[in-house]
Amino acid sequence: MGDATLIRLEDVHFGYRSHAVFSGLTMDIPEGEITAIMGPSGTGKTTLLELVTGQRKADRGRVRIHDRDLGSLSRSELYRLRREMGLLFQDGALFSDLSVYENVAFPLREHTRLSNTLIHHLVLMKLEAVGLRGAASLHPSELSGGMARRVALARSIVLDPLMMFYDEPLVGLDPIAMGIILRLIVHLNQTLGITSVIVTHDVKEVLKIADHGYILSEGRVVARGRPSELAQSRDPWVRQFLDGSPDGPVPFNYPARDFAQDLFSAGVAT
């Protein structure tokens, strides 16, 4: 683990209406390292990224970045902090009315006063890095899901952020694209020292490149450590999740009342 902690979650509570997502989540993200946050679907991994990027506020507890509590920042301070962040959305979230080139150029045009020539060079460099320089003139509707994700990655790194957050970066990618994205994440981390947080359930692929991993379940951390430590864990919960076995302690069904009670009750539960 690195010496410094860049992002710290302290006793974070968060929920949607009556459904609690996190109840007392505590987590440290070390600076300059790749941290993988893993867990089954519905454990709040994406919500965690929304809390860390300030899109949502914790009901209780603190989310600290650079030792500053996100909840206490003004809108302009939050925007200043976000300029140091890059977020790769699960579905890319590309601007549908702009071409691939303009999508990648968007943050540069909004935040810098660079000349068009320099913007052109930077955009093509980032598109080349994700292998889509040739697709610069296409529109998002003409791209496959995997290609859209790669364009979104180029867009999120175009301002060279200090922190990168990846929301399920490998879902729906072919093995070659997956390899390229993983190599790019490592490359960004090693050459620029970017702190990377990968939220995923592609455990095997991501643990190959991660320096540190957290496994979440039901709104809390059930295991943490280096990938080798997680791989050797004898905890039945961790084993079931890492091995992907169908039987074990990990809850699969959404919480519900007794099945027999549901079947024989007079009214149908809706």
Add this chain to the structure above:
Amino acid sequence: MRRVLKLLRPIPDFLAAIGRRAGFFWATCAAVPRTLRRPGTVVEQIFFVGSVSVILIGVGGLFVGLVLALQFYTALSRFGATSSLGGLVALALLRELGPVLTALLFAGRAGTSLASELGLMRATRQIDAMEVMAVDPMRRVVAPRFLAGVISMPLLAGIFSAMGILGAYLVGVKMMGLDSGVFWSSMQHEVSFRSDFVNGLIKSAVFGAACTLIAVYEGFHARPSAEGVGQATTRSVVISSMAILALDFILTSFMY
């Protein structure tokens, strides 16, 4: 007592909805100065909003002018006052029909387009992406569209009235045989630049602000689903139409 309470229940919700819209209007106005630093986004939106509506408005204006001239000519001929046709048509168009019908057509064409565009941006997380990139969507998305509505509506209403007058000219002069000089001089005599033309422009700008604001508010706050976008689009037309008619009454009572 319970029935009275039940009747009163929608009032707090209604007031809260008004409050949310007022807050959104305030936030939009606050974002306008920052938007004007990059006027390119506003010009782009004026082009978009104008180009989708201009043919509809032009054709609509022409037909309204044709019908208006036919109706007025028949009525005026009973009193031997057909010479007033030009002035009467121009007054009706500049004061009322131009601004109001343009706004209603605008709400149905550009308003729905804005609401569904923003709703889809919300559903596909483009607005969230903008927020995370530290780009304020109020400045980048909402304010340019609002300004485009305020600027383009008077222009569109002008086109509507001009086409309406052309339609009236075709019916009155070319079809009914009214003297062309009488038609134009009656218009020149009856229409006041300040109280008719300028007030019509003011009405259009207010309708433009209301229509666009309602459309972008509904789209911006749409539920992120296909159904949510559809509902936002429908709501934007219904609320805009009612707002236009209500505002027309208020403005007319102050202006004339």
